[in-house]
Amino acid sequence: MARVFRPGNLKEALHFLDAERAAVLAGGTDFMLKAGRYPGAEFAVLSIGHLHELKRIAIDAANVLSLGAVCTLSEILESPLVPLFLKLPIAEIGSPAIRNAATAGGNVCNASPAGDVLPMLYALDATLVLKSHGDQHEMQIRDFIQGPGLIRIAAGQMLTEIRIPLRQTWRCTWRKVGGRRANSVSKTSFYALIDRTSRGLGDVRIALGAIAPTVVRSREAERIILDAYRGKPSQRCTEIIALYDALISPIDDSRSCRDYRRTVSLGLLENFLTEVMRI
Amino acid sequence: MDNAICFLLNNRSVTLQADPLRSLLDTLREDFGLTGAKKGCGEGECGACAVLVDGRLVNSCITPVIAVEGKTVFTIEGLRETPRFQELSRCFAQAGAVQCGFCTPGMVMAAEALLMRNSFPTEQDIRTALSGNLCRCTGYSAIVAAIMTAAKEGEGLWPASFDPGI
Ligand SMILES: Cc1cc2nc3c(=O)[nH]c(=O)nc-3n(C[C@H](O)[C@H](O)[C@H](O)COP(=O)(O)OP(=O)(O)OC[C@H]3O[C@@H](n4cnc5c(N)ncnc54)[C@H](O)[C@@H]3O)c2cc1C
Ligand code: FES
Ligand code: FES
Numbered sequence: 001m002a003r004v005f006r007p008g009n010l011k012e013a014l015h016f017l018d019a020e021r022a023a024v025l026a027g028g029t030d031f032m033l034k035a036g037r038y039p040g041a042e043f044a045v046l047s048i049g050h051l052h053e054l055k056r057i058a059i060d061a062a063n064v065l066s067l068g069a070v071c072t073l074s075e076i077l078e079s080p081l082v083p084l085f086l087k088l089p090i091a092e093i094g095s096p097a098i099r100n101a102a103t104a105g106g107n108v109c110n111a112s113p114a115g116d117v118l119p120m121l122y123a124l125d126a127t128l129v130l131k132s133h134g135d136q137h138e139m140q141i142r143d144f145i146q147g148p149g150l151i152r153i154a155a156g157q158m159l160t161e162i163r164i165p166l167r168q169t170w171r172c173t174w175r176k177v178g179g180r181r182a183n184s185v186s187k188t189s190f191y192a193l194i195d196r197t198s199r200g201l202g203d204v205r206i207a208l209g210a211i212a213p214t215v216v217r218s219r220e221a222e223r224i225i226l227d228a229y230r231g232k233p234s235q236r237c238t239e240i241i242a243l244y245d246a247l248i249s250p251i252d253d254s255r256s257c258r259d260y261r262r263t264v265s266l267g268l269l270e271n272f273l274t275e276v277m278r279i
Numbered sequence: 280m281d282n283a284i285c286f287l288l289n290n291r292s293v294t295l296q297a298d299p300l301r302s303l304l305d306t307l308r309e310d311f312g313l314t315g316a317k318k319g320c321g322e323g324e325c326g327a328c329a330v331l332v333d334g335r336l337v338n339s340c341i342t343p344v345i346a347v348e349g350k351t352v353f354t355i356e357g358l359r360e361t362p363r364f365q366e367l368s369r370c371f372a373q374a375g376a377v378q379c380g381f382c383t384p385g386m387v388m389a390a391e392a393l394l395m396r397n398s399f400p401t402e403q404d405i406r407t408a409l410s411g412n413l414c415r416c417t418g419y420s421a422i423v424a425a426i427m428t429a430a431k432e433g434e435g436l437w438p439a440s441f442d443p444g445i
Contacts, residue, residue, distance in 0.1 A: 004282075004299035004345050025300075025343065029323060032341040035300055036321075045300065047345050074335065095411020096392070098323060100335040101342065182410035183324050 018133035069105030085172035119191035289357030299345035315355035326412030378416035
């Protein structure tokens with residue numbers, strides 16, 4: 001039987017992690033399925049879903065939104081502080097019952113290539129606050145996630161906060177392709193942001209999900225797209241799509257196949273470039 | 280580590296010694312004899328095991344019992360004692376929304392969770408609220424109609440509220 005510790009506060013939690021190698025349990029929507037595969041296994045578990053200190057949602061003076069690691073997806077959707085470009089992908093995760101339990105931190109630490117919270121965090125250059133007993137680190141999401149289910153977290157460390165630099169002018173495009181409307185794991189997903197003001201296009205960000213071991217984002221390609229939009233050395237759509245084609249490495253699995261994923265992912269990109277960006 | 284877990288179950292305070300990772304569903308069905316919540320998939324996909332924890336719908340099959348420490352758990356057995364259940368039950372029967380009945384307790388809990396937050400739901404609100412509940416008999420339209428009727432004819436049973444969603 002697993003030994004489960006339910007700390008009274010964050011300090012106790014970090015103290016426990018310092019003393020013992022333990023699996024962290026947040027909302028349990030991924031954890032319970034994994035734990036079910038090892039019945040009778042002996043391991044230590046730290047349960048953190050109830051910690052109020054990790055449920056804070058706030059925006060600081062530099063316009064950075066911080067989401068406590070155990071905010072549930074429903075709590076994020078209900079918060080007036082969270083902008084629509086973050087809510088749209090979250091509203092399509094799981095079902096109401098899943099969103100009531102699943103946490104943002106759990107989605108990040110699960111590091112699934114199909115995790116639907118991840119593309120927007122890559123696009124927005126989110127950073128993660130990792131705390132341990134007496135220490136604190138901040139890390140870019142792209143450095144934290146190393147591969148499917150693989151994260152760069154040291155013994156004794158826990159994710160406590162997700163920090164997202166906001167811009168009021170961002171407009172997002174989000175497309176999730178799954179088997180059904182609710183409770184489906186993405187076969188592929190597409191998240192893009194544009195910052196278009198009266199002075200023209202300021203910025204563009206594109207993140208592709210479930211199409212490689214980790215989310216695919218290319219700053220170089222984004223620069224080329226900006227140039228194309230501004231009518232500089234005319235890069236055509238096909239060339240931009242070829243750039244992304246070289247970056248993705250979709251796989252065959254029980255949910256979909258390589259060819260389908262590639263075709264749909266690049267199709268969504270093309271649609272964005274021609275219909276939204278009008279390149 | 281002391282494995283005593285305390286929570287409020289259908290308005291009654293309970294304490295239990297259990298594996299903290301045991302699912303709330305197994306606990307309800309096997310330790311408390313509350314068999315209204317069903318195990319359809321055991322993986323969070325079907326909603327047959329749905330109950331309310333602190334007023335929110337959750338799938339009890341993937342909820343470790345440690346997660347409800349100090350919280351309120353409300354099941355179909357608790358709801359049955361309320362006038363809101365009478366209304367939902369009457370409307371489900373009238374609409375022919377129950378076939379084999381396996382999904383029904385979860386559907387009714389999902390309806391209760393919706394109506395507590397949004398007592399004037401549109402059809403789309405209802406379909407979204409039920410999106411995590413599968414009915415293998417596929418009687419979805421009748422279930423949606425039953426909840427529409429319950430919201431209309433049961434006006435006043437649920438707090439007047441409107442949840443605009445996102
Ligand atoms: C039916 C169903 C539908 C789903 N649909 C979707 C979907 O549409 N899109 C999607 O992206 N996901 C989906 N999921 C997966 C899952 O719900 C999400 O990944 C969720 O956000 C995980 O959060 P959690 O709090 O439940 O994590 P948990 O299960 O508690 O934890 C997940 C992992 O992260 C680790 N962890 C959690 N919190 C921390 C922390 N603070 N610090 C360090 N490590 C931590 C845990 O040890 C564990 O390995 C679905 C799951 C189910 C069962
Ligand atoms: S039995 Fe819990 S969701 Fe299917
Ligand atoms: S009535 Fe049979 S599963 Fe819904």
